[in-house]
Amino acid sequence: xxxxNAKDTRLxxxxxxxxxxxxxxxxxFPTDSGLAQFNAGYPDLMQRFVIFGxxxxxxxILFGLTGxxxxxxxAFLGAGSYAAVWMLKLLTINVIPAILIxxxxxxxxxxxxxxxxxxxxxxxxxxxxxxxxxxxxxxxxSVLTPITGGETGLQTALNDPRILDGAASGTGNIPAPxxxxxxxxxxxxxxxxxxxxxxxxxxxxxxxxxxGAFYLSILIFRSPFGLMLKAIKTNQTRLNYxxxxxxxxxxxxxxxxGMYAGLAGGLMASMDPLAGAERMQWTASGEVxxxxxxxxxxxxxxxxxxxxxxxxxxxxxxxxxxxxxHQWFAFMPDGIExxxxxxxxxxxxxxWHLTLGLVFMLVVIFLPGGLVEGGQRIGRLxxxxxxxxxxxxxxxxxxx
Amino acid sequence: xxxxxxxLLSGLDGGSAYALIALGLTLIFGTLGVVxxxxxxxxxxGAFCTVTLQxxxxxxxxVIDDTQxxxxxxxxxxQVPYIQDWFxxxxxxxxxxxxxxxxxxxxxPVMLIIGIVMERGLIKHFYKRxxxxxxxxxxxxxxxxxxxxxxxxxxxxxxxxxPDVFKGSFDFGQLLGFEANRIIYPYWRLVYxxxxxxxxxxxxxxxxxxxxxxxxxxxMADRETVGLLGIDIxxxxxxxxxxxxxxxxxxxxxxxxxxxxxxxxxMDFLVISFVVVVVGGMGSLPGAVLAGFxxxxxxxxxxxxxxxxxxxxxxxxxxxxxxxIILLTxxxxxxxKRGVMED
Amino acid sequence: MGILEIKNVGKxxxxxxxxxxxxxxxxxxxxxxxxxxxxxGKSTLLNCLVGKLIPDTGSVTFQGQSLxxxxxxxxxxxxxxxxxxxxxIFGDLTVLENVMIPCFAHRDxxxxxxxxxxxxxxxxxxxxxxxxxxxxxxxxxxNMHAASLSRGDKRRLEMAMCLxxxxxxxxxxxxxxxxxxxxxxxxxxxxxxxxxxxxxxxxIIEHDMHVVFSMxxxxxxxxQGTPLVEDTPENIKGHPKVREAYxxxxxx
Numbered sequence: 001x002x003x004x005n006a007k008d009t010r011l012x013x014x015x016x017x018x019x020x021x022x023x024x025x026x027x028x029f030p031t032d033s034g035l036a037q038f039n040a041g042y043p044d045l046m047q048r049f050v051i052f053g054x055x056x057x058x059x060x061i062l063f064g065l066t067g068x069x070x071x072x073x074x075a076f077l078g079a080g081s082y083a084a085v086w087m088l089k090l091l092t093i094n095v096i097p098a099i100l101i102x103x104x105x106x107x108x109x110x111x112x113x114x115x116x117x118x119x120x121x122x123x124x125x126x127x128x129x130x131x132x133x134x135x136x137x138x139x140x141x142s143v144l145t146p147i148t149g150g151e152t153g154l155q156t157a158l159n160d161p162r163i164l165d166g167a168a169s170g171t172g173n174i175p176a177p178x179x180x181x182x183x184x185x186x187x188x189x190x191x192x193x194x195x196x197x198x199x200x201x202x203x204x205x206x207x208x209x210x211x212g213a214f215y216l217s218i219l220i221f222r223s224p225f226g227l228m229l230k231a232i233k234t235n236q237t238r239l240n241y242x243x244x245x246x247x248x249x250x251x252x253x254x255x256x257x258g259m260y261a262g263l264a265g266g267l268m269a270s271m272d273p274l275a276g277a278e279r280m281q282w283t284a285s286g287e288v289x290x291x292x293x294x295x296x297x298x299x300x301x302x303x304x305x306x307x308x309x310x311x312x313x314x315x316x317x318x319x320x321x322x323x324x325x326h327q328w329f330a331f332m333p334d335g336i337e338x339x340x341x342x343x344x345x346x347x348x349x350x351x352w353h354l355t356l357g358l359v360f361m362l363v364v365i366f367l368p369g370g371l372v373e374g375g376q377r378i379g380r381l382x383x384x385x386x387x388x389x390x391x392x393x394x395x396x397x398x399x400x
Numbered sequence: 401x402x403x404x405x406x407x408l409l410s411g412l413d414g415g416s417a418y419a420l421i422a423l424g425l426t427l428i429f430g431t432l433g434v435v436x437x438x439x440x441x442x443x444x445x446g447a448f449c450t451v452t453l454q455x456x457x458x459x460x461x462x463v464i465d466d467t468q469x470x471x472x473x474x475x476x477x478x479q480v481p482y483i484q485d486w487f488x489x490x491x492x493x494x495x496x497x498x499x500x501x502x503x504x505x506x507x508x509p510v511m512l513i514i515g516i517v518m519e520r521g522l523i524k525h526f527y528k529r530x531x532x533x534x535x536x537x538x539x540x541x542x543x544x545x546x547x548x549x550x551x552x553x554x555x556x557x558x559x560x561x562x563p564d565v566f567k568g569s570f571d572f573g574q575l576l577g578f579e580a581n582r583i584i585y586p587y588w589r590l591v592y593x594x595x596x597x598x599x600x601x602x603x604x605x606x607x608x609x610x611x612x613x614x615x616x617x618x619x620m621a622d623r624e625t626v627g628l629l630g631i632d633i634x635x636x637x638x639x640x641x642x643x644x645x646x647x648x649x650x651x652x653x654x655x656x657x658x659x660x661x662x663x664x665x666x667m668d669f670l671v672i673s674f675v676v677v678v679v680g681g682m683g684s685l686p687g688a689v690l691a692g693f694x695x696x697x698x699x700x701x702x703x704x705x706x707x708x709x710x711x712x713x714x715x716x717x718x719x720x721x722x723x724x725i726i727l728l729t730x731x732x733x734x735x736x737k738r739g740v741m742e743d
Numbered sequence: 744m745g746i747l748e749i750k751n752v753g754k755x756x757x758x759x760x761x762x763x764x765x766x767x768x769x770x771x772x773x774x775x776x777x778x779x780x781x782x783x784g785k786s787t788l789l790n791c792l793v794g795k796l797i798p799d800t801g802s803v804t805f806q807g808q809s810l811x812x813x814x815x816x817x818x819x820x821x822x823x824x825x826x827x828x829x830x831x832i833f834g835d836l837t838v839l840e841n842v843m844i845p846c847f848a849h850r851d852x853x854x855x856x857x858x859x860x861x862x863x864x865x866x867x868x869x870x871x872x873x874x875x876x877x878x879x880x881x882x883x884x885x886n887m888h889a890a891s892l893s894r895g896d897k898r899r900l901e902m903a904m905c906l907x908x909x910x911x912x913x914x915x916x917x918x919x920x921x922x923x924x925x926x927x928x929x930x931x932x933x934x935x936x937x938x939x940x941x942x943x944x945x946x947i948i949e950h951d952m953h954v955v956f957s958m959x960x961x962x963x964x965x966x967q968g969t970p971l972v973e974d975t976p977e978n979i980k981g982h983p984k985v986r987e988a989y990x991x992x993x994x995x
Contacts, residue, residue, distance in 0.1 A: 003861055004861070005863060067532065069532050069535065116724065116728065119728060120727060120728075120731060122531065123435055123531060123535070123678070123682065124678060124727060124731070126535070127674055127675060127678045127723065127727070128723075128724060128727055130671065130674070130675075131675055131719075131720035131723045131724055132720070132724070134671060134717075134720050135716075135717040135720045135721065138713070138716035138717050138720075139713050139716065139717060141716075142712075142713050142716055143712045143713030143716070144713075219861065222861045222862055222863070223860060223861055223862060224843075224847050224851075224855070224860065224862055224865065225855075225856055226862075227836075227840060227843065227844060227847070227862060228844065228847070230833075230835065230836060230840075231833050231836065231840075231844050233835065234833040234834055234835040234836060235831055235832065235833050235834065237831055238831040238832060238833060238904075239816075239833075239844070240814070240815040240816050240819075241793065241815050241816070241819055241824075241825050241827075241831070242816075242819060242844060242845045242848050242904065242908075243816050243819035243820045243845070243848040243849065243853060243908065244816055244844070244847075244848045244853055244854070245814070245816045245853040245854050246816075248854040249854065252856060282671055283667075286539065289536070289539075293536055346547075346548075346551040351547060351550070351551050353543060353546075353547045354543075354544060354547035354548065354551065356543065357540050357541070357542075357543030357544035357546075357547055358540075358544055360536075360539075360540040360543070361537055361540035361541060361544065364533060364536045364537040364540060365522075365525070365537060368529075368533065
């Protein structure tokens with residue numbers, strides 16, 4: 001189906017299922033239960049899952065396939081955000097032009113940076129992309145203030161021209177970004193028993209884009225183009241002596257992944273029409289690296305998992321404070337309770353980055369293939385067990 | 401003329417810090433072939449060695465001072481540092497005042513141990529892994545170290561003043577025969593520059609004139625052959641990692657009066673230091689030092705008002721711009737050698 | 744006029760004159776061996792042919808077109824394939840994919856975006872890949888990771904990757920270096936078989952006299968960066984100058 005083989009189709013259907021049913025899957029606990037704080041089914045967070053999923057999928061097309069480690073991908077995210085907010089300000093409050101233009105602007109930006117950076121490889125490439133992104137960040141925060149809003153950021157205002165639908169600002173409020181009248185912040189709550197599920201317009205729009213982005217990345221992975229990119233990662237010398245010019249391939253991959261980042265940035269601005277320079281900072285670039293590696297670079301589903309994992313823990317782990325810990329361990333004797341709380345304290349709440357760093361290190365050390373490899377190993381463990389159960393049958397087979 | 405001299409001078413201290421960090425990075429890269437993203441964290445830990453020493457020195461117990469009364473007439477409780485009990489008031493005040501330079505003595509063993517533990521415990525296992533893996537694991541380590549410091553010392557910068565003697569500024573211009581009050585330069589920055597020069601000179605002397613250094617240099621050139629000579633190169637490389645950690649740490653210790661230590665200073669410096677290393681040429685020690693000073697001075701010149709008026713924002717981007725230009729015109733950096741990190 | 748003409752080529756590295764005044768002509772459909780002691784400039788010469796190095800002086804033409812200043816992939820697209828001293832293959836990919844990549848390069852040129860058509864739908868590519876794998880007896884290993892192959896198989900895979908492009912000129916850089924005698928003989932047989940089946944010109948750089956004398960139709964002896972003699976194997980064997988420069992040391 002969809003021009004994919006059975007395995008890829010299944011993967012795509014799983015992702016579609018996850019996106020469609022996320023409001024249920026993310027809210028498994030009744031709202032008034034003690035575990036409700038682990039619910040992630042609120043619009044803001046779910047939007048971030050899919051948007052960063054797009055960002056990570058795009059990064060993975062570059063890093064996972066070609067092995068070029070870009071440390072400046074946030075620049076494209078930021079460029080996309082700025083472009084989108086400007087579209088919302090100048091053109092129309094409808095998000096479609098904003099999203100399209102943000103993708104194109106980021107693509108053009110990536111073409112420029114990629115053309116220069118890809119003249120070098122290895123760490124030199126990483127440093128060049130880092131330098132470009134830091135430059136973009138520094139300029140956005142200072143000199144380019146008229147375009148970027150400087151440190152306060154760029155946002156929509158009441159008196160924006162919005163040449164296509166200027167009337168929308170006549171209501172006295174700043175109009176919210178919308179898809180042909182359907183506001184991105186519109187949500188519909190469904191209460192069943194103790195559960196409450198939120199269906200958010202913006203989330204589903206972003207989710208739709210993520211499914212499209214994921215489908216396209218499968219196509220790229222399975223196409224001759226993707227095969228060439230993998231070949232670049234493995235042995236660029238051989239590729240050149242095989243009559244292929246690696247430069248346009250890497251540049252195309254770089255631009256595509258920059259466009260993915262721009263799309264993510266455009267969606268971010270469409271959900272919340274505010275773009276700040278910090279979106280371009282190198283820590284933001286580092287974050288997408290973490291997502292791709294943690295999930296499993298070079299795999300299809302890995303970056304999505306990584307993005308979900310990091311965003312989930314960023315929001316949920318960071319909300320756990322000492323009081324919550326005390327509640328959890330309340331059943332224990334006071335001494336042990338306090339001891340456990342003291343031990344866990346640095347790892348949760350504001351210290352969740354410490355947990356992230358540790359998990360990341362463990363993954364790089366023991367699971368270079370990320371969470372996907374972890375899953376595969378566990379899967380293999382079970383299938384091996386099954387095989388040993390069937391061993392009498394296996395033994396009757398003639399030896400090869 | 402004075403303006404140029406002033407900019408040269410103020411570029412020196414930033415340049416010194418870049419040069420020191422880049423030197424350590426290059427030592428590690430040149431000897432071990434590891435790209436260490438946790439190096440900035442070592443610089444930051446060095447800075448927090450100063451903070452720790454300060455806290456140790458000012459560890460106090462409460463004493464009821466009958467000579468002072470609060471507004472109700474009760475005797476006042478005062479905090480008296482333990483060292484005051486041991487050494488007397490004047491000496492202890494001097495010790496606390498000189499805590500930043502004293503922290504050097506404190507930081508050397510601490511940084512050596514941290515460096516050696518890091519190398520034996522983690523980095524060692526990554527020699528044969530791809531550079532991307534090394535970058536990633538040390539990046540993770542940098543996050544972890546940074547967060548540990550943040551958990552313990554908090555997120556706010558902690559001031560660590562220079563000794564009183566070096567506080568304030570002086571008229572450096574007059575020393576050089578310029579008009580008075582044209583080139584005002586803080587004492588401590590000069591101290592920092594001098595300190596950096598000494599550290600850099602000692603590292604080079606160490607590598608140049610000791611047998612240990614000779615083996616390490618040979619190892620940098622051709623690791624396998626040196627290993628075949630029956631020399632345990634691994635042990636020496638571990639020591640080199642400790643040494644590099646020390647250099648970074650000392651750079652951090654002495655930097656505290658210029659910039660109050662905070663948990664993310666390592667990352668801030670790391671990004672620029674990598675640019676410095678790459679500009680200098682991966683694996684070239686003189687290149688790292690040269691590039692450190694060049695970029696420091698360049699940044700200082702770009703911050704001049706006259707320059708900013710012509711090219712707004714140039715002060716923010718000049719280092720990156722220089723890096724991009726140099727990398728595109730001289731692929732191996734200023735003094736880089738052929739064949740390093742080119743695959 | 745040979746298929747490959749090398750005229751007055753010279754190359755300097757700093758103070759070292761690696762090649763000087765090299766004149767060489769490789770006739771179409773022959774096996775031409777270039778031999779010489781270590782440091783004679785064999786590899787430098789080869790690198791000048793494939794675009795890795797640019798000679799300081801002289802000209803290199805292939806089928807009448809100059810090769811100088813062209814990038815490796817452009818030279819390959821003209822019909823020159825190269826086998827490396829240590830096999831260069833795509834280790835992370837399967838054997839089949841390894842062979843498909845040169846197929847794509849041969850059919851689609853140096854760059855082809857073609858992002859939408861899936862690999863599975865490229866039947867013609869798969870067919871020619873399978874065909875060449877059958878030719879080198881590796882069909883049953885098509886789904887193995889290339890990195891896990893034995894050294895001999897890697898060599899054969901690399902050979903297949905070059906042949907699937909149907910090159911006019913195949914450059915072989917010490918194709919039997921570091922091989923056991925049995926493997927060397929297998930490689931010789933493979934090369935001979937290839938030669939029988941197709942119209943192909945081969946230029947072999949080789950150390951092993953056994954290989955050279957069992958295959959080559961012409962031999963050029965290189966010494967200190969310049970050709971000493973060029974002749975048939977029979978005449979080379981008895982040539983006094985060659986004895987002195989090269990074979991002399993082997994006969995001691």
